[in-house]
Amino acid sequence: MEVSRIGLALAALAFVCVLPLPAQISQAGLQGAVQDASGAAVVGATVTLRDKGTGSQRTATSDASGQYTIPNLTPADYILTVSMSGFRTVVVESLPLHTGEQSTYDAKLEVGASTQEITVDAAVPLVNVASAEVSHLVPPSQVAQLPLNGRNFWELTQLTPGATFIPRGQTAQYNGSEIRARSVNVTVNGQSYIFTGWSLDGANVTNFELGGTLIQPNVDAIQEFSVAAGNMSPEYGHTPNMINASTKSGSNSFHGALFEYLRNDRFDARNFFLADTIPLKRNQYGFAVGGPIWKDKIFFFADLQNTALR
Numbered sequence: 001m002e003v004s005r006i007g008l009a010l011a012a013l014a015f016v017c018v019l020p021l022p023a024q025i026s027q028a029g030l031q032g033a034v035q036d037a038s039g040a041a042v043v044g045a046t047v048t049l050r051d052k053g054t055g056s057q058r059t060a061t062s063d064a065s066g067q068y069t070i071p072n073l074t075p076a077d078y079i080l081t082v083s084m085s086g087f088r089t090v091v092v093e094s095l096p097l098h099t100g101e102q103s104t105y106d107a108k109l110e111v112g113a114s115t116q117e118i119t120v121d122a123a124v125p126l127v128n129v130a131s132a133e134v135s136h137l138v139p140p141s142q143v144a145q146l147p148l149n150g151r152n153f154w155e156l157t158q159l160t161p162g163a164t165f166i167p168r169g170q171t172a173q174y175n176g177s178e179i180r181a182r183s184v185n186v187t188v189n190g191q192s193y194i195f196t197g198w199s200l201d202g203a204n205v206t207n208f209e210l211g212g213t214l215i216q217p218n219v220d221a222i223q224e225f226s227v228a229a230g231n232m233s234p235e236y237g238h239t240p241n242m243i244n245a246s247t248k249s250g251s252n253s254f255h256g257a258l259f260e261y262l263r264n265d266r267f268d269a270r271n272f273f274l275a276d277t278i279p280l281k282r283n284q285y286g287f288a289v290g291g292p293i294w295k296d297k298i299f300f301f302a303d304l305q306n307t308a309l310r
Contacts, residue, residue, distance in 0.1 A: 026075075026099055026100060026199060026200075026201050026202040026244055026245070026246045027071070027072045027073055027074065027075070027099075027100075027202065028073045028074070028075050028097035028098055028099065028100070028101050028102070028103065029069070029070065029071045029072065029073060029097075029101070029102040029103065030049065030069075030070045030073065030080075030095075030097060030102075030103050030104075030105060031067070031068065031069040031070070031102065031103075031104055032047075032067070032068060032104050032105040032106045032107065033062075033065075033066045033067050033068075033106045033107075034047065034062040034066045034068065034082055034084070034106075034107050034109065035066055035106065035107070035108055035109070036087070036108070036109055036110075036111070037108065037109075037110055037111070040066075041062070041064070041065050041066025041067075042062060042066050042084055042087070042109055043062060043063070043064055043066060044061060044062060044084065045061065045062040045066075045068075045082055045083065045084040045087075045107075045109065046059060046060075046061060046081075046082070046083050046084065047059065047060045047061070047062065047068045047070070047080070047081070047082050047107070048080070048081040048082075048083075049070055049073065049078045049079070049080055049095070050078060050079045050081070051074065051076050051077075051078055052076065052077045052078060052079055052094075053076055053077070053249075053251035053252065053253075054076075054249070054250070054251050054252060054296065054299060055252055055295070055296035056074075056296070058070050058073065073097055074246075074249070075097055075098050075099045075223060075224060075246050076096075076097065077094055077095070077096045077097075078094075078095045078096070078097060079091065079092065079093060079094070079095065080092040080095045080105065080107075082107040082109065083114055084109055084114065085114055086111065086114070087109035087110060087111060087112060087114065088109065088110045088111070088112035088113065088114070088116040088117065088118050089114055089115075089116065089117045089118070090107050090108070090109060090117070090118050090120070091117050091118070091119045091120065092105070092120045093119060093120065093121050094121065098137050098139075098224060098226070099137070099223070099224050099225060099226050099244055099245070099246045100135065100226050100228065100244045101135075101137070101226070134228070134229050134230040134231055135226045135227060135228040135229060136159070136160040136161070136163075136226060136227045136229070137224065137225075137226045138156050138157075138159055138160075138224060138225050138226065138227070139224055140222075140223060140224050142156060142159065143156060143219065143222050143223075143224060143225070144219075144220075148219060150284075151218075151219045151261070151284060151305070152184070152216055152219075153216075153217070153219045153222050153225075153245075154184045154186070154213075154216065154243070156225075157186045157227055157243060160188070160227040160229065162188055162189040162190070162229065163186055163187070163188050163189075163227055163229070164186065164187045164188075165184070165185075165186055166184075166185040166186065166187065166193060166212075184212045184213055184214075184216065185211055185212035186212065186227075186241075186243060188227065188229050188241040189229060189230075189241075191240065191241065192211075193211045193212055194211040195239055195240050195241055196211075196212070196239060196241040196242070196243060197238070197239035197241065197242045197243070198212065198213040198215070198242070198243045199242060199243065199244045199245065200215060200217070200245050200246075200247070201245070201246055201247055206239070213243075217245075217247065217303075218286060218288060218303045218304070218305040220248075220257050220259070220286075220287075220288035220303060220305075221247050221248055221288050221301075221303040222245060222246075222247060222248070223245075223246045223247055223248045223249075224245075224246060225243065225244060225245035225246065226243075226244050227241070227242075227243055227244075228241060228242040228243075228244060229241050247301075248288070248290060248301055249290065249299060249301050250290035250291050250292060250293075250299025250300045250301045251290060251291070251292070251299060252292050252295055252296065252299075253291065253292075254289070254290070254291035254292075255289070255290055255291065256287060256288055256289030256290060256291075257287065257288050257289075258286075258287045259284075259285065259286060259287070260283060260284070260285040261282075261283070261284040261285070262282070262283055263280055263281075263282040264280060264281055264282070265277040265278060265279055265280040265281070268280065281309065282307065282308070282309055283307070283308040284305065284306070284307050284308075285305075285306060285308075286303065286304045286305035286306055287302075287303065287304055288301075288302070288303035288304075289301070289302055289303070290302070
């Protein structure tokens with residue numbers, strides 16, 4: 001019996017290990033060059049990225065031309081360390097990498113002991129020179145702070161020049177008791193909404209029958225998202241435009257939010273031409289919380305949102 005249990009456990013572990021990974025379009029990437037003060041390539045330098053939230057690390061080594069590449073990174077704020085024997089170590093304390101962006105950072109090393117450090121508090125804004133993609137990033141601050149009717153974060157796509165949000169399947173009471181449209185469409189630069197794809201954490205959530213998407217996650221679970229409007233790389237697939245979102249994860253510190261939003265006709269003014277106010281009783285409530293299970297190893301993040309209409 002014990003052998004059978006062990007066998008089942010090993011089979012389950014093997015199954016998890018061979019599960020296919022989602023498309024990496026929601027991931028970030030970093031590349032660049034390591035050079036000395038004269039501009040010559042530094043070969044064999046160690047480039048380390050450490051996620052400030054989870055403590056996870058990725059490492060690369062500069063090649064014969066001094067170039068390095070670290071792909072498939074979770075969008076987050078990182079600490080970058082570049083070290084090489086005979087040179088002073090460069091440490092960048094804050095290097096934010098964003099959803100779907102392939103950023104470039106070139107490091108200059110100065111001659112000296114590797115135990116000596118040159119610390120950069122914050123890197124200059126990174127430039128995407130690896131792709132000709134035209135996109136607009138909606139950062140976490142805007143996702144969290146801008147007011148959204150019905151807490152529908154897809155409405156933030158309208159911050160992108162040329163993008164228009166279209167709720168579909170709405171009833172006459174959409175602005176009253178209906179909390180959200182039944183599906184979400186976005187047109188970009190005058191193109192039909194059927195040419196806009198939707199991705200959440202690398203998974204394609206496009207509804208090909210209706211166009212747009214039916215997936216509308218909790219705003220407090222969204223890390224950030226971008227609207228790609230042209231010249232995307234082949235992994236985006238069949239659409240010339242793509243809404244590309246990533247969700248939050250746990251970290252080494254506990255963080256979260258507890259919320260309730262109340263909309264009620266008791267707080268509304270009466271339309272001059274109506275005998276009474278339009279009935280409206282809506283409660284949106286929920287939470288989002290994350291934290292460590294095993295520091296630097298295992299984390300959790302959970303969220304819930306519910307809507308009560310009366």
